[in-house]
Amino acid sequence: MDDPPRLSLDNLGPSAGEPGNERGPGPIAVQRRGRPYWTRSRKEALAAWLFILPDFLGLLIFVAVPMLLSLSLGFFSVDGFGGYKFIGLANYNRMFHDPLFLKSIGVTIVYVVCLVPGLYVSGLGLALLVRQRIPLIGVWRSLFFMPYVVSLVVVALIWKVLLIDKVGFINQMLELVGLQGRSWLGDPNFALGAVLVVTVWFLMGYYMIIFLSGLQEIPREYYEAAKIDGAKPWAMFTKITLPLLRPTSFFVILVSTVGAVSGSSAFDLIYVMTNGGPANSTSLAVFYIYEQAFKFNNYGYAAAMASSLVVILLAITVVLFALTRGGRFHLG
Amino acid sequence: MLIFSTATLATITASPLVWMVSASLKEPGEIFNSSLIPQHPTLDNFRYVFTQLPFLRYILNTFFVAGTITVIALLFHSMAGYAFARLRFPGRETIFMAIFSTFLVSLQVIIVPLFILVQKMGMVNSYAGLIIPVTFNAFGIFLLRQFYLGIPIDLQEAAIIDGASYWGIYWNIMLPLSRPILSALAVFFFLVNWNAFIWPLTITTNQDLWLVQLAIASFQGQYSAAWNYIMAASVVVAMPTLFLFFVFQRQLVESIKTTGIK
Numbered sequence: 389m390d391d392p393p394r395l396s397l398d399n400l401g402p403s404a405g406e407p408g409n410e411r412g413p414g415p416i417a418v419q420r421r422g423r424p425y426w427t428r429s430r431k432e433a434l435a436a437w438l439f440i441l442p443d444f445l446g447l448l449i450f451v452a453v454p455m456l457l458s459l460s461l462g463f464f465s466v467d468g469f470g471g472y473k474f475i476g477l478a479n480y481n482r483m484f485h486d487p488l489f490l491k492s493i494g495v496t497i498v499y500v501v502c503l504v505p506g507l508y509v510s511g512l513g514l515a516l517l518v519r520q521r522i523p524l525i526g527v528w529r530s531l532f533f534m535p536y537v538v539s540l541v542v543v544a545l546i547w548k549v550l551l552i553d554k555v556g557f558i559n560q561m562l563e564l565v566g567l568q569g570r571s572w573l574g575d576p577n578f579a580l581g582a583v584l585v586v587t588v589w590f591l592m593g594y595y596m597i598i599f600l601s602g603l604q605e606i607p608r609e610y611y612e613a614a615k616i617d618g619a620k621p622w623a624m625f626t627k628i629t630l631p632l633l634r635p636t637s638f639f640v641i642l643v644s645t646v647g648a649v650s651g652s653s654a655f656d657l658i659y660v661m662t663n664g665g666p667a668n669s670t671s672l673a674v675f676y677i678y679e680q681a682f683k684f685n686n687y688g689y690a691a692a693m694a695s696s697l698v699v700i701l702l703a704i705t706v707v708l709f710a711l712t713r714g715g716r717f718h719l720g
Numbered sequence: 721m722l723i724f725s726t727a728t729l730a731t732i733t734a735s736p737l738v739w740m741v742s743a744s745l746k747e748p749g750e751i752f753n754s755s756l757i758p759q760h761p762t763l764d765n766f767r768y769v770f771t772q773l774p775f776l777r778y779i780l781n782t783f784f785v786a787g788t789i790t791v792i793a794l795l796f797h798s799m800a801g802y803a804f805a806r807l808r809f810p811g812r813e814t815i816f817m818a819i820f821s822t823f824l825v826s827l828q829v830i831i832v833p834l835f836i837l838v839q840k841m842g843m844v845n846s847y848a849g850l851i852i853p854v855t856f857n858a859f860g861i862f863l864l865r866q867f868y869l870g871i872p873i874d875l876q877e878a879a880i881i882d883g884a885s886y887w888g889i890y891w892n893i894m895l896p897l898s899r900p901i902l903s904a905l906a907v908f909f910f911l912v913n914w915n916a917f918i919w920p921l922t923i924t925t926n927q928d929l930w931l932v933q934l935a936i937a938s939f940q941g942q943y944s945a946a947w948n949y950i951m952a953a954s955v956v957v958a959m960p961t962l963f964l965f966f967v968f969q970r971q972l973v974e975s976i977k978t979t980g981i982k
Contacts, residue, residue: 396940429808433810435885436807436808437809439799439800439807439890440815443796443819445850447858449857452822455833463835466836501928520722524723530969534733534734537965538915538958539878539914539917539933541917542740542954542957544736546736546951547935549751550739552752557739560852575817593733594976597977600977646827650828652826652827659921675982677832680861681832681835682922687836690832694830694831694832694833697829
């Protein structure tokens with residue numbers, strides 16, 4: 389990429405001492421005189437392959453092969469003992485007639501549609517807040533970021549107790565200010581909302597850091613010039629901050645959308661806090677798929693459903709890249 | 721005004737964690753008392769966790785698994801990152817893009833076929849099964865490659881003229897130079913693997929192999945009302961991560977920042 393042009397000094401380096409390259413004749417002439425097979429560039433390529441091999445094999449076996457398997461396994465009926473039977477489209481047919489799967493897709497859509505803007509606004513809001521020069525700013529930043537280092541299982545356990553009906557801390561606080569508490573995790577209308585709030589609480593510090601580093605790339609002179617021209621803070625935000633933050637925004641939206649669809653921070657929370665309930669109201673697609681595979685041993689069916697998620701994820705990535713011309717973000 | 725609202729918001733954000741510590745020091749009857757200061761602070765909950773449960777074993781298991789993953793991943797990723805940044809070979813860009821494109825594949829999405837594959841390899845209920853399948857990720861390779869691209873190539877050319885091998889260049893020059901980013905990634909990888917739940921949950925049924933997150937999640941299922949014990953166990957599990965956070969905050973934040981920048 390940014391390497392300097394390649395020198396054609398094939399005899400230098402590890403293969404030095406090779407005969408027949410005493411100045412004068414170029415590389416072609418050397419080759420004619422019978423250059424040994426192990427030239428420097430061949431050695432370099434071999435070394436590179438050996439350096440890459442462990443990771444290459446690992447990613448091939450444990451990421452690429454499962455990816456391909458997830459697309460093909462759906463055509464089989466797989467039992468827990470490794471027996472396979474080709475059943476064609478039966479799993480896919482079942483998928484479209486499974487009310488619980490369709491419901492889990494609905495739950496996933498609501499989850500993604502709420503979570504992505506929630507994380508964007510909270511992350512950017514916090515970044516703008518902690519960018520100010522105020523005393524102890526390091527401490528405030530740390531406090532916002534702290535939830536992110538605690539495991540999701542611990543987070544789920546803490547909030548499960550905090551949200552307990554009647555005697556839980558949250559409800560006691562609400563009653564203190566005269567509001568009606570409720571069984572947040574026991575009510576199908578509120579459980580997903582509670583999970584969303586906890587997820588935002590957990591992840592907002594991470595996005596705050598990402599936005600903060602994006603904001604630091606914007607030259608301060610722009611703001612100073614705008615101030616001289618008499619621009620209001622809101623105008624500076626919409627005319628300077630937002631447009632110049634586009635690459636960061638793209639990254640945040642891509643990562644948070646993919647994370648939300650694939651349930652990377654939802655699974656642990658839901659498994660511990662609600663177990664998909666009440667009335668399947670928090671059963672995201674990834675959670676339902678996991679249950680079908682590991683609770684009911686329907687591996688083939690689970691793989692068929694998972695492959696539909698893979699397709700959705702690919703589509704989202706392609707759309708986002710197309711919309712933004714590869715993340716450059718010059719809309720309109 | 722600004723400092724007041726920032727401070728209030730930050731305190732509210734941190735309060736659930738403060739509540740956890742407070743609850744872990746409370747007596748069973750006191751846990752739903754809304755006061756954050758325990759009336760009769762006690763360490764009984766912690767004593768219970770360590771004496772009545774094999775919690776120490778879960779902690780050692782997790783240290784071993786998360787530590788091993790971190791070391792192997794850093795070694796392999798730095799090797800690959802160095803090769804992609806500083807060695808020339810046919811197909812380099814294509815292979816790098818292929819590896820980079822696995823960046824968006826998360827474990828949750830491929831867990832069913834991955835489990836079947838790992839089961840066929842006979843790694844269910846083994847340390848190998850807990851470690852090997854989750855060691856490889858494109859993110860580490862990408863970050864290290866970016867770092868090595870910033871190291872002048874002259875350094876390598878000079879070493880080659882001195883007769884150094886490529887392994888020698890990697891081991892004696894590149895690795896020592898990348899100590900800052902390696903330590904940042906080490907903190908990050910350890911944290912992620914200490915906190916991992918879904919893979920240990922899927923691959924182990926044998927309690928001797930349990931990792932801490934799995935242990936506290938199951939603990940909660942068994943002792944659903946014993947919140948004081950559960951909170952004490954949670955404090956124990958959260959402690960190493962909070963400790964790493966306070967000590968290595970700068971490195972951790974740096975490694976997150978670099979992911980956001982193209």
